[in-house]
Amino acid sequence: MRKSAVLAGLRRVCLPLPEVRETVKWGHPTFEAGKKIFAVLDRYDGQPCIAFRAPLDQVDGLLADRRFKPAPYAARFGWVCLEVGDSLDWAEVEELLHASYRLVALKRMLTALDRLQESSGRRGRSARQARRNRA
DSSP: OOOHHHHHHHHHHTTSSEEEEEEEEETEEEEEEEEEEEEEEETTTTEEEEEEEHHHOOOOOOHTTTTEOOTTTTTTTTTTEOOOOOOOHHHHHHHHHHHHHHHHHHHHHHHHHHHHHHHHTTTOOOHHHHHHHHH
């Protein structure tokens, strides 16, 4: 999958979230909720990947899936990389990145996100549940 297509997808997923902005950190497109990073279009072992924060109690479950790797330098903080192959399950990416956003967002941002999701009629489901449903 081309980097430009992945970046366009990340923008569709991340930028509508409350108080999110796109920056460049360490040469990589980075998405911040306020002042905290929650997603990065990165490289792992020379391959493009999407780096994000996961709840610490879910990291082992993610890493059991071959597509996920511990993020270099930040794995101890719950950062994980999802390898970008020929295609991505954008519903799964959205779930993972929304969960990452929730880990760093301020209370007012979470309130705004909850209102946004209620108004769009979306019900959250965990990324773990999404993977279970595919299995």
